[in-house]
Structures are given as C-alpha cells and as structure tokens.
Amino acid sequence: MMNGISLYKTVNIDGINIFYREMGPTNKPVLLLLHGFPSASHMFRDLMPLLSEQFRLIAPDYPGFGQSDAPLRAEFDYTFDNLADVMNKFIRQLDIPQFYLYVFDYGAPIGFRIAKNSPDKILGIVSQNGNIYEEGLGEKWQDRKAYWANPTIAKRETYKQAFAPKTIINQYLEGTMRERVSPDGYTLDIAYTRSEEYAE
Numbered sequence: 001m002m003n004g005i006s007l008y009k010t011v012n013i014d015g016i017n018i019f020y021r022e023m024g025p026t027n028k029p030v031l032l033l034l035h036g037f038p039s040a041s042h043m044f045r046d047l048m049p050l051l052s053e054q055f056r057l058i059a060p061d062y063p064g065f066g067q068s069d070a071p072l073r074a075e076f077d078y079t080f081d082n083l084a085d086v087m088n089k090f091i092r093q094l095d096i097p098q099f100y101l102y103v104f105d106y107g108a109p110i111g112f113r114i115a116k117n118s119p120d121k122i123l124g125i126v127s128q129n130g131n132i133y134e135e136g137l138g139e140k141w142q143d144r145k146a147y148w149a150n151p152t153i154a155k156r157e158t159y160k161q162a163f164a165p166k167t168i169i170n171q172y173l174e175g176t177m178r179e180r181v182s183p184d185g186y187t188l189d190i191a192y193t194r195s196e197e198y199a200e
Contacts, residue, residue, distance in 0.1 A: 004023065004049050004052050005023065006021055006022070006023050006045075006048065007021070007022045007023065008020075008021055008022075009021075009022060010067075011090065011093055011094070013086050013089045013090055013093065014086070014089065016063050016068065016069045016071060016076070016086065017068060017069045018060055018061065018062075018063070018068045018069075018086070018090055019041070019060070019061045019066060019067035019068045020041060020058055020059060020060035020061065020090075021041045021042075021044070021045070021048065021057075021058070021059045022056070022057065022058050022059075023048045023049065023052045023056075023057045024048075024051070024052040024053070024054075024055050024056040024057045025053075025056060026056055027056075028053075028054060028055050028056045029054075029055055029056065029098075029099070029100060029123060030055065030056045030057075030058060030096050030098070030099035030100065031051065031055040031056070031057050031058070031099065031100045031101075031102055032058050032059075032060075032091070032096070032099045032100070032101050032102065032111075033047075033048075033057060033058065033059035033102045033107075034059075034060075034087070034101070034102065034103045034104065034106075034107030034108075034110055034111045035059065035061070035062075035065070035066075035104060035105075035106070035107055036104040036105025036106045036107055036129070037105055037106040037162075038065070038162070038163060038168060038189050038192070038193050039065070039066075039105075039185065039188075039189050040061045040065045040066025040067065040068075040188070040189070040192060041059035041060060041061050041066055041067075042066065042185070042188050043104070043185060044057075044059045055100070058094065058096070058099075060087065060090055062083050062086070062087070062106075062110070063076060063078075063083065063086055064076075064078060065192065066192055080106075080109040080110055080113060081113065083110050084109075084110045084111075084113035084114055084117070087110055087111075087114055088114055088117060088118070091114070091121070096121075097121065098120075098121050098122070098123050099121060099122070099123060100122075100123045100124045100125070100126070101114070101115060101122055101124070101125045101126070102125075102126045102128070103125065103126070103127050103128070103130045104127075104128045104129060104130060105128075105129050105130065107130065108127060108129075108130025108131060108132060109130075109131075111125070111130070112130075112132055144159070147159065163193045165186075165190045168186050168189050168190050168193070169186045169190075171186070172185060172186045173186075
C-alpha cells in the first residue's frame with residue numbers, strides 16, 4: 001500500500017456493513033482512529049496523510065454513523081458496550097494483533113472498553129476530549145442521566161436537538177475562530193444525521 005493513498009473499504013460484522021478508511025504501509029504499526037459524535041471517520045481525513053509514513057491508519061464508522069449501516073433501534077442496541085463489541089469484532093476480522101488507539105469524544109468510551117477487554121493488544125493510547133470519569137461530563141449531563149433512569153418518549157424528543165444543524169455547527173465553531181474552520185466537517189455530519197434519521 002502506498003503512503004498517502006486512501007482506501008475506502010467495508011466489512012460485514014454480524015450482518016452490519018462497517019465502512020472504514022485505511023492509509024499507510026501494511027508493515028507499519030496500526031493506529032486505530034475512533035471518531036466522535038455526531039461525526040464519522042471523515043473527521044480524520046486531514047490527519048491521516050500526516051501520519052501515513054509512520055503508521056497503518058484504520059478509521060471505522062460505528063453502526064449508525066457515517067457510511068456504516070444504521071440498523072433500526074428495535075434491531076440493534078445503540079449502547080457503548082454494544083458499539084465496543086462491534087469494534088472488537090471489526091479488529092478481529094481485520095486480524096490486527098496489536099495497535100495504538102486514538103480516541104476522540106464518543107471514541108473514548110468505546111475505545112477504553114476495547115482496551116479493558118484486550119489490554120495486551122494496546123500499544124499506546126492518544127485521547128483527545130475523551131472522558132473516563134463522570135466528573136468530566138459536566139452539568140449538562142445531569143438531565144441526561146435522568147433520562148437514562150426514566151427514558152420517556154417526551155424526554156427523548158427534547159434530546160433530538162443534539163442532531164439539529166445549529167447544534168452540530170456550534171460543536172465545530174464554539175471557542176475557535178470561524179474563518180479557520182472548514183465547513184466540510186459539519187456539513188457532512190449534518191448530511192449523515194439527516195440521511196440516517198438515526199435509526200428511528
């Protein structure tokens with residue numbers, strides 16, 4: 001595989017098509033890149049070429065994200081435990097014996113479950129905005145914890161604002177200089193959330 005050349009592949013895990021990007025020589029250490037919410041592996045499209053001489057880079061889309069299948073909620077349990085299980089099976093299917101782990105946002109609770117399940121496979125971890133403790137979630141998660149304890153339809157409706165275009169754009173622009181942020185990322189995230197309807 002040539003450095004700097006992106007490959008776009010799909011594997012089937014328990015009937016779910018999982019899309020992933022791959023770049024870098026096959027004889028280099030693997031760096032598994034786990035994306036955040038509501039994004040997908042496209043968030044690494046600029047990073048991967050920068051690291052492609054040192055690593056074999058693999059960036060999957062979770063079920064319900066990006067180019068991967070989005071099973072209906074009645075058919076798939078969208079929990080971190082289950083997403084981590086799918087990613088563990090993905091790692092086994094690609095026959096990756098050991099790897100470095102890069103986790104961002106949602107990638108942290110998924111990635112750390114993978115590391116806990118198979119610590120012998122982990123060569124190192126890079127965590128960007130990846131919480132591993134409840135205090136790191138902040139006050140806004142208190143209401144969501146109430147929903148987890150009592151998941152009513154009314155409460156569920158209020159959280160759909162997380163998929164609103166304004167909310168997604170703010171995740172990219174808040175606290176930074178607007179002119180330095182390419183619109184490609186949040187435009188793709190908005191398109192993916194609208195096209196999938198997040199497995200209603």
